[in-house]
Amino acid sequence: MRGRSIKKCAGCGDHRSEVELMRIVNNKGEINVDPGGIMSGRDVYICPQITCLDAAVENDELSNALKIEISDSIYNKLLEEINHG
Numbered sequence: 001m002r003g004r005s006i007k008k009c010a011g012c013g014d015h016r017s018e019v020e021l022m023r024i025v026n027n028k029g030e031i032n033v034d035p036g037g038i039m040s041g042r043d044v045y046i047c048p049q050i051t052c053l054d055a056a057v058e059n060d061e062l063s064n065a066l067k068i069e070i071s072d073s074i075y076n077k078l079l080e081e082i083n084h085g
């Protein structure tokens with residue numbers, strides 16, 4: 001059953017229910033935020049807040065998990081999701 005599993009935030013390292021976290025997916029080279037948890041691909045979870053996004057970028061957890069370099073456009077897309085999502 002979805003929504004019951006515990007995931008680790010790549011930024012602060014806290015363990016939280018996956019429904020509380022933002023799922024980021026590398027879908028064939030395109031980075032998407034996947035609130036429904038239905039996209040396939042490499043994924044990573046962060047708390048939906050800027051501090052955790054920044055931490056995950058700085059500690060390379062995001063790029064390592066997604067196997068992609070976090071460009072400005074990817075970063076801005078994620079930032080927008082946090083601000084408006």
Ligand SMILES: [Zn+2]
Nearest residue numbers: 009012047052
């Ligand atoms: Zn966090």
